[in-house]
Amino acid sequence: MSDFFAGIGKVPFEGPESDDPLAYRYYEPARVVLGKTMEEQLRIAVAYWHSFAWPGGDPFGGQTFERPWFDGGMEAARLKADVAFEMFSILGTPFYTFHDRDVAPEGRSLAESSRNVREIADIFAKKQEETGVRLLWGTANLFSNRRFMSGAATNPDPDVFAYAAAQVKDALDVTHRLGGANYVLWGGREGYETLLNTDMKQELDHAGRFLSMVVDYKHKIGFPGTILIEPKPQEPTKHQYDYDVATVFGFLQRFGLEKEVKVNIEVGHAVLAGHSFEHEIATAAALGIFGSVDANRNDYQSGWDTDQFPNNAPEMALAIYYILKAGGLTTGGFNFDSKIRRQSLDPQDLIAAHVGGIDICAKALLAAAAMTEDGGLAKALKERYAGWESAEAQAMLGSDLETIAARVDREGLEPQPRSGRQEMLENWVNRFV
Incomplete structure (x- = not known):
């Protein structure tokens, strides 16, 4: 145990009249909404990267957060795991998500990096058993290291393709071992800046082959979870091969994977693609590839992916209405791919941000359920x-x-x-x- 959240107890439910910033006003995990508990309907997950790995930087400024686990190799990674599961328990959230490079430092070789991740996975396995918290999904970070500056599956260097394949294999193995409900591929670097140095057809073919390998390996090891692609437009790569839900579906159809792979839809990415969140959800449902969602929002004035915590119940209510219309979440969930602002320095800020975001989802769920029961729109x-x-x-x-x-x-x-x-x-x- 750590003392990072010293003095902060488990977040209680106090109802709509509460003025406590560290209490739920709408989120009652056991409350039944349309035949399922609120916990089952929302399947809330905390994202490891923004909550515990992000240093508070942006394109114009460096680190603002000081966390005791930011430096120190594997010892720091073990402390980070303690703090993470303490926060899951404080919030009472049933799931978490991670990239391999969030949970353990990168080593001098892929073999060393994978050993580091497996060591932390051992800790995760014990903490999951102790707390009942489960893994919503895992993934591999194929974008931070400079080797991926020209993509991973779409990289012109076959050795980078090979390295990415090996890294995904290891990350999928760990996700399977921890009982992950899904495995996500985030293709932020899968795209190009200019056609002058890009063979688009070859890169698309390589991306399709890479994903086919992932699906084949999923079946080989008996991973029962869902493989997800997260549509991502314009950031950081100018032209991306997984721009939005419709683009991803065309890609999946081309390679015969539309029955094997679904999408993880993020609010911020939908906005960057010029769509609404509910549009992307309804599109995925209509095409039969709806899987999971990331809960966040963008600053509409900034024009880039600011990953702020959701705070707009009416917008979220429409999104949840279309999720309910599609049959609700199955293996997916509401993953809080959200980060506190660079000026929000205190541990309490991290808890309060999640409390507020979870409450927005809960309030939106109640509104969406009321719309569903009324039936006026239908x-x-x-x-x-x-x-x-x-x-x-x-x-x-x-x-x-x-x-x-x-x-x-x-x-x-x-x-x-x-x-x-x-x-x-x-x-x-x-x-x-």
């Missing part, structure tokens, strides 16, 4: 598309242009537009949020 949607329920309309989908054109001529069809009722529906949503 009813309006059914009415708008009611014409397609007729036998004649359905038969048209199996017909041909000539037959359809003949019917239009024969019946003298002159269809008139009908209101989409957008403002009325927006007003309806506002009744619940």
Whole structure:
């Protein structure tokens, strides 16, 4: 045990009237919402990297945080593990997530790096047994080291491709051993800055082959979890091969992986792609590849991925509504890929940020559940598309242009537009949020 969170007890539920910044106002893990407990509906996870590995830097300034585990090799990594599981217990969160390089220092070789990760995994295994906290997903950091400056799976150097493959194998092994519910591939460096030095087709083919190898290895070792890709646009690479959900689906179809791989959708990435969070969720659900989500937000004035904690319940309510409409989360969860601000220096700030973000998700869940139970949006949607329920309309989908054109001529069809009722529906949503 450490004394990093000394004086901070387990976060209680105190209800909407509470003014305690370290108490939940809406998150009641055991409260049943639409047939599942709130804990089961949200499956909250704490992200190891932003909470324990991020030093507080940004593109224009260096480290602002001073953490006792930032320096000191494996001894510091062991202390970081103690602090992490203390925070999970304080928050009462059921899951956590990590990259391999978050949990243990990189060694002088891949073999040494992997030994370091396995040693910390031994600690994780014991702490999971003691606390009941589980691993939502693991992943490999294929972007921080300078060897990945031109990508990992899409790197023009075959030795970098090989190194990345070996690193992913080791990370997937550890994720499997710890009972991870998913394994994520984050392709922040999988893209290019200029076509002048890029063979796009070759890089796409290599990315597809790499992912196929990951799927093959998953089945070989009997990993029961879901393989996830996290769509990521424009940062840090200018043109990325996994730009948004629709782009990822096209990629998966091209390589025959659309039944094997799903997506982990992040709020901030959706915004950078010019979409809303709920749009990306609904797209993934429509295409059959919805898997998991990252809960955060961007500063809409900054124009880059600021990874702030979520604080907008109405926005999150719509996202959760479409998650519920898609059948809810299965192996996925709400991972807090969020970081406190560079000026938020105290341990209490880290706890308060998670408390607030978790409460926003809980409040949004209650609103989304109320919208679902009311059924007003579903009813309006059914009415708008009611014409397609007729036998004649359905038969048209199996017909041909000539037959359809003949019917239009024969019946003298002159269809008139009908209101989409957008403002009325927006007003309806506002009744619940």
